Amino acid sequence: MIVSVASGKGGTGKTTVAVNLALALEDSVLVDFLDCDVEEPNAHLFLHPVLETSESASESVTLPVPVIDESKCSGCGICAEVCAFHAILSFGNRAITFPELCHGCGGCARFCPEGAITEAAREIGVVEAGWVGAPAAGVPRPAAEAGAVRGIGFIHGRVNIGTALAPPVVKAVRSKAAPANGVVIIDSPPGTSCPVVASVKGSDYCILVTEPTPFGLNDLMLAVDMVRELGIPFGVVINRAGLGDDKVAAFCRQENIPVLLEIPFDRRFAASYARGGQLVRDFPELGDALRGLWRQIRAAAGPLPEEEETLR
Amino acid sequence: MRIAVTAQGADLDSAMDPRFGRCRNFVIVDSDSDKFEAFSNESVMASGGAGTQSAQFLVNKGVDAVVTGNVGPNAARALEAAGIKVYVATSGTVRDALQAYKEGRLSPVSGATVDSHHGMGRR
Numbered sequence: 001m002i003v004s005v006a007s008g009k010g011g012t013g014k015t016t017v018a019v020n021l022a023l024a025l026e027d028s029v030l031v032d033f034l035d036c037d038v039e040e041p042n043a044h045l046f047l048h049p050v051l052e053t054s055e056s057a058s059e060s061v062t063l064p065v066p067v068i069d070e071s072k073c074s075g076c077g078i079c080a081e082v083c084a085f086h087a088i089l090s091f092g093n094r095a096i097t098f099p100e101l102c103h104g105c106g107g108c109a110r111f112c113p114e115g116a117i118t119e120a121a122r123e124i125g126v127v128e129a130g131w132v133g134a135p136a137a138g139v140p141r142p143a144a145e146a147g148a149v150r151g152i153g154f155i156h157g158r159v160n161i162g163t164a165l166a167p168p169v170v171k172a173v174r175s176k177a178a179p180a181n182g183v184v185i186i187d188s189p190p191g192t193s194c195p196v197v198a199s200v201k202g203s204d205y206c207i208l209v210t211e212p213t214p215f216g217l218n219d220l221m222l223a224v225d226m227v228r229e230l231g232i233p234f235g236v237v238i239n240r241a242g243l244g245d246d247k248v249a250a251f252c253r254q255e256n257i258p259v260l261l262e263i264p265f266d267r268r269f270a271a272s273y274a275r276g277g278q279l280v281r282d283f284p285e286l287g288d289a290l291r292g293l294w295r296q297i298r299a300a301a302g303p304l305p306e307e308e309e310t311l312r
Numbered sequence: 313m314r315i316a317v318t319a320q321g322a323d324l325d326s327a328m329d330p331r332f333g334r335c336r337n338f339v340i341v342d343s344d345s346d347k348f349e350a351f352s353n354e355s356v357m358a359s360g361g362a363g364t365q366s367a368q369f370l371v372n373k374g375v376d377a378v379v380t381g382n383v384g385p386n387a388a389r390a391l392e393a394a395g396i397k398v399y400v401a402t403s404g405t406v407r408d409a410l411q412a413y414k415e416g417r418l419s420p421v422s423g424a425t426v427d428s429h430h431g432m433g434r435r
Contacts, residue, residue, distance in 0.1 A: 086358075086361030089368045089371070089390055089393075089394070091393065091394040098361075098389075100386075101361045
């Protein structure tokens with residue numbers, strides 16, 4: 001089962017909810033954690049994974065960008081016409097490329113009547129994998145999954161600095177989601193744009209984290225529109241409950257959106273977070289609350305028979 | 313010579329638009345006859361590639377030189393590759409810019425004058 005944690009507004013507590021949900025469930029369910037916020041991944045600061053160093057565990061994410069054979073180019077201009085991102089221009093009898101604008105769709109190479117365009121790989125980011133709390137960090141994945149004890153499988157991506165193209169890196173992280181008989185928890189980027197859709201799409205349930213403020217409500221409404229469009233069952237976690245007003249709760253009632261959990265606005269939580277602490281360790285009652293949230297999600301998403309053995 | 317001036321309006325008395333890729337309009341003037349045509353710029357709201365799209369547009373219109381306020385790195389590279397000379401004028405109308413160009417008071421620049429996305433989010 002894939003559970004994504006998203007929010008319209010940034011800074012509402014997506015990472016807090018995702019990280020602590022993973023920690024609350026790890027004793028009863030196989031958990032993989034995917035940090036899809038590839039522009040500023042931060043879940044590792046709280047989970048402290050040991051990242052594997054083998055080549056298979058760290059991989060480069062590349063895009064195919066055009067390379068022009070000037071001796072074949074007739075200057076017809078078709079490549080420039082088909083490029084939606086203006087990453088290739090045609091003048092006279094030559095064409096020039098702007099790889100940093102290219103989204104790697106391959107249209108120019110496909111439509112070039114002279115066969116003058118080939119594609120070369122441009123690295124835009126990396127995906128790294130590892131383990132949280134595994135007894136023998138560095139144990140290859142299949143062996144650890146077969147074993148009786150495994151920690152949380154951890155995967156995150158990082159888009160290269162200066163590259164404004166996150167979705168391919170998000171998709172590369174998503175492609176690593178492994179356990180068929182466990183839960184994959186996805187920490188999504190904030191907002192409702194392409195990187196968020198790439199993170200959330202295909203998940204079985206989406207947790208929208210918000211805060212009870214006018215900004216929280218406005219951006220929650222945008223996020224609700226997005227998950228409805230994607231057809232994903234969802235519920236809301238209200239973080240910093242007690243701050244602001246009750247308009248988020250009223251909106252959820254009016255729209256029949258389940259409020260899965262309210263996390264109180266508490267200075268001690270903020271202090272724990274600021275230290276890089278794990279809230280479920282510092283405040284065990286929050287672990288119980290998150291396991292309750294998980295039961296609600298499971299009920300809403302329908303039965304997954306292969307998990308019933310392990311879920312308690 | 314066909315000279316393009318980035319402009320906020322669509323005629324010779326319009327104020328110049330200091331942005332290249334995201335200017336409101338291109339006013340393209342034939343320097344011999346002083347006849348002009350104005351084109352609204354399709355890439356004003358583009359999320360990226362505004363400079364390259366605008367450069368391609370000027371190439372397709374057979375422009376020899378452009379007078380504008382700023383050009384970003386992609387636009388500068390594209391215009392240079394296309395052989396379109398870039399002149400910088402900071403204020404005034406399209407007519408003023410043309411006059412300054414004809415009197416040789418503008419000198420061509422090479423390379424970018426600002427960073428990428430400089431012209432975003434301004435009107």
